[in-house]
Amino acid sequence: MFYKEYLKTRWYLLLMLLTTSGFAGYGLLRLHRVAAVNGIGHAWEVMLMHDVVFIDLLEYVPVICGLVLALMQFVPEMYHKCLKLTLHLPVSHLKAVNQMLLWGVAATVACAVVNYAILWGYMSQVLANELWSRILWTALPWYLAGLAAYLLGAWIILEPAWRRRIVNIVVAVLVLKVYFVSEQPMAYFGFLPWLALYTIALLSFSWISISRFKEGKE
Amino acid sequence: MNSVISCQHLTHYYGKRKIYEDLNFEVPEGRILGLLGKNGTGKTTTINILSGYLKPRSGTCQIFGQDIQTMDPALRRRIGLLIEGHVQYQFMNIEQIERFYASFYPGQWRKEAYYELMAKLKVAPRQMISRMSCGQRSQVALGLILAQNPDLLVLDDFSIGLDPGYRRLFVDYLREFVKAERKTVFLTSHIIQDMERLVDDCIIMDYGRILTQQPLDTLLDTLHRFTARVPEGYDVAFSDADLFHPSVIRGTLELHSFLSSDEVSARLTANGVPFSDLHCESLNLEDAFIGLTGKY
Structure with a gap:
């Protein structure tokens, strides 16, 4: 199953990694420029006094990447109802769907880990622990939103009926708004475990679409 | 003779439109049964129910003695499915799709049967399925079914989109395979001449009911x-x-x-x-x- 998912998404995953890393790198370039022009002390000051995180351009990038990944992975399954082929394989339907989702989740998490490694690699050299960890904690809800966008995208695309799909899109927008309620750095810090659980719960949504597909809803 | 497929009291509606009511039929082991009917009589509906992609309003369908809705996934190894339009994964090429399916059928996969058919197509091994004609795609789909070597083949409108040459190739290969290996086949097609060359038994459906189910020879004799x-x-x-x-x-x-x-x-x-x-x-x-x- 992973081989099939790899064939569908390999080029996009490379693009996703380059895009998110590019945005992360651009954020670091902004920090570097401020430090080079005004001194690193000024960079520390604006972070503390004006809540600047330097990587704010990255905010919606994981969401867009998650949605596009869902499109790349599940549109080919719904094209001419190819999903029937997948569901006819001699494995349980739950396992087949979970393996497909696991591929997407693993790819999204791997991309986030690479981004974090890039951010940490530079920031830990020039910023105090408290400052770089503040930036990384601030970015975590954005990456969770990317994961949520992927799972909600899968739920929407796998839904067999167009009318229901529109309802799903509205619900998905409302669900995603939760990840962007506040732009204040560290605003989600105490809420992150709940936000993570909330994101994991979205894994089950695709099963609703698959069950409806199996019932022949159109 | 054992029944490989047994459907009892099938009733299905799309909304308020009745497709059929109290439909009963069986497919005996080792026979090729063709389902004939005009457009809209419920042929694809029946295939979808048999494949587990449609829940009938009432009634039961069993394949190899197991209810389709609760079928053991391992049993699907024994069922080859051809979807209407010879649909296959567009993003794979000829080699990739064979490698993908082979991993699900250890011990029964016959790679050579697939490549024997592919050799007739005269296409490059890395030819993408998305760039193939409907006729070429039909051979890929058939080759995969032959390689899977299932006991039961369910084929939905196998002749759709095929020119006479590909139709003949498909029918000849399929007939040779099922007769040599005593496979059971349940199929539908719009091209009735193809059915006549292939089927042992036929079910003729009208709107909402089965008009007749009997061996083809008996039907044509009587x-x-x-x-x-x-x-x-x-x-x-x-x-x-x-x-x-x-x-x-x-x-x-x-x-x-x-x-x-x-x-x-x-x-x-x-x-x-x-x-x-x-x-x-x-x-x-x-x-x-x-x-x-x-x-x-």
């Missing part, structure tokens, strides 16, 4: 077209459940029936039809189909 002269201006004004779709064209009465010539003659007389010169003709499957379902 169903006949009858023609007779009738006076100018005569119009059909009788109804008899055993005389199918009587019509008059230019002074010739035409009808179809399983009855003998003598019995048809007696029925026409009993119904007050002023006929003469009654003729009885044998039919091919397409004529039999039209005879039972009507032209309209």
